[in-house]
Amino acid sequence: MEPMRVLLLGAGGVGSAAVAIAARRDFFEQVVVADYDPGRAARAAAVGDARFSAVGLDASTPGAVAAACREHRVTHVLNAVDPRFVMPIFEGAFAAGAHYLDLAMSLSRPHPTEPYRRVGVKLGDEQFAAADRWVGANRLALVGIGVEPGLSDVFARYAADRLFGRIDEIGVRDGANLVVDGYDFAPSFSIWTTIEECLNPPVIYEHDRGWYTTEPFSEPEVFEFPDGIGRVECVNVEHEEVVLIPRWVNSGRVTFKYGLGREFIDVLRTLHKLGLDGTRPVRAGGVEVAPRDVVAACLPDPATLGDRMYGKTCAGTWVRGAGKDGAARESYLYHVVDNAWSMREYGHQAVVWQTAVNPVIALELLAEGAWRGSGVLGPEAFDPQPFLDKLVEYGTPWGITNR
């Protein structure tokens, strides 16, 4: 195989953590870190390792992305920028003949008349529409390979392969007990993305009904997370797993619930009520600006909060059905990162580190040939065992609790 040369787009929290993680591995020849802000790219690439270089790049057009791929002889594009830029990067990688990985899929658009009942354009629909082209070109677009989507999908496939004979429901459940010292309110993940996913109509899959939507924050439940995190209120949120898992794993129902907690839900509801979640520019103080950009600008950059953050974050997949022996079974496959550990070991906070480790593992599996494929594929399209083995090898174990 030709040596792997990666164009890593986005030197934010996740991109920077991916550099720190990849720097300890030897499966690649070059990682070019690209960001709209060249200084930010340079800071992320400055890990004292000549295999990392930095460029400034505006990822909003396929042409610019393709040109960067050609200039740096890129074999794999890893997209770690916000999901508005999925399509130009996805198309730019394709145009340049590179393989492609992302952590979030092309955006949804609500149903025009029944947004809280029916799906409109679903997450990833634009990408899946191009699947035949990618197969034809013998190129792989591995979509949704962060932690959620990503590791959560790997867990779903593992459960189907190894643990269950019949699956009635798969529910991805994400919760944390992280707190940030010195701030009244400091989300540990991009508020722009959080607003996007939490205020869109949540999507649910049912075998007999297909995909449908509900009101935001629907079906609240208190989920008990392992490793001392404990009980957290979770609500339905639009997420890629719900559109990915049913394509490769047979399940009666698939949901995603996010452990936002009461305070965060209230903040999101208020932003929505005042129109401050909007992405269409408004005229204010003599300039045109999108309200959501102003909300993001007022909050601290989550990537800078690691030193003031305490606690653990948990991602995982809860599965209910019958085991291989036919007996009723309920299991939660999970991965926990303690912020104190990720800060000490990598200098990156738990949430971004947990997201970043997965695409690095995937790249390593692709470099080694353990994972291979073409077309537009989710993580559950691949054998989960080598992925989970790598996770342990990277020093960050996963677990199962049976209920």
Place this chain on the structure above:
Amino acid sequence: MEPMRVLLLGAGGVGSAAVAIAARRDFFEQVVVADYDPGRAARAAAVGDARFSAVGLDASTPGAVAAACREHRVTHVLNAVDPRFVMPIFEGAFAAGAHYLDLAMSLSRPHPTEPYRRVGVKLGDEQFAAADRWVGANRLALVGIGVEPGLSDVFARYAADRLFGRIDEIGVRDGANLVVDGYDFAPSFSIWTTIEECLNPPVIYEHDRGWYTTEPFSEPEVFEFPDGIGRVECVNVEHEEVVLIPRWVNSGRVTFKYGLGREFIDVLRTLHKLGLDGTRPVRAGGVEVAPRDVVAACLPDPATLGDRMYGKTCAGTWVRGAGKDGAARESYLYHVVDNAWSMREYGHQAVVWQTAVNPVIALELLAEGAWRGSGVLGPEAFDPQPFLDKLVEYGTPWGITNR
């Protein structure tokens, strides 16, 4: 007495409503409506009555205000612009030998080190510092003569004169059940100003302690408003009555609580928590913009909402102590305006109409000689009876409920 000639500064909601109210009275010779925007002044003055004229005027310097007073032989200046301009208008009127009335007093500045415990510069301090000059010139500055401050102070004096032998507490309480059709959230007054007054440290007076401050939104209580408005959650807010009433009325304690309601309080708290109340520009989406301006831009302009507004607004003064007979007594003196009535009768929404009627009545009492005085005086320095009689005569009765 010489004929009354008024310079009305500010042709916004309150100034325009004051014109509509004064046009039905005959106590004055001339009202010159002045605004920074000459077109807005002309629109407000266009009531088909030759006693009203319009001029453009920048009220930010005393010299410009004094020149306009001299040019139009003004006897009384009525200041209905935003409180940032109180001092130049107050000084300009004095320089021209005119009497002066306003609806809000000179601004406060928080205590530099203990903003939520001690007062710094209080509302009106700059004006009261000039009181001796006004007495010496035999001119009157009647400060805070809108509805709150204004009518609320008249109620306090009435309670002391007629109803109570001993007053333990005077609490101005403002609440409404106004709703605006077609919006999830549409404040009926400027959100910019509401944020300003609600996030300043609220001031409280106690006989044994003097004036002191608390945290914003302190001492929440549910107050029962009359006339079908019902129970509304009220919190402490910085307001002029707390600095005016104790100067002329003996009370153990004076507070002002605003019936913002739970939803509005939550919105303001959330804006503050996220830094979206800030007036210092932040960099967002490639431009510099003050977050508070973006919040205001996302909401509808309250001046345009009168036709879509329903409900009533109530201003009043709650008094607790002992009656003239020595028995425990608790009374709420109040004034309610139904938006349907003020729109039908005057074409102005309830909140601005209720503010505007009071300075017109005060001018009429001054013209008739029923109220007279010199120096810097609050509404509670005068006999309340003729004022309350005029309120009834103007077709907008007041009431008392005993509890």
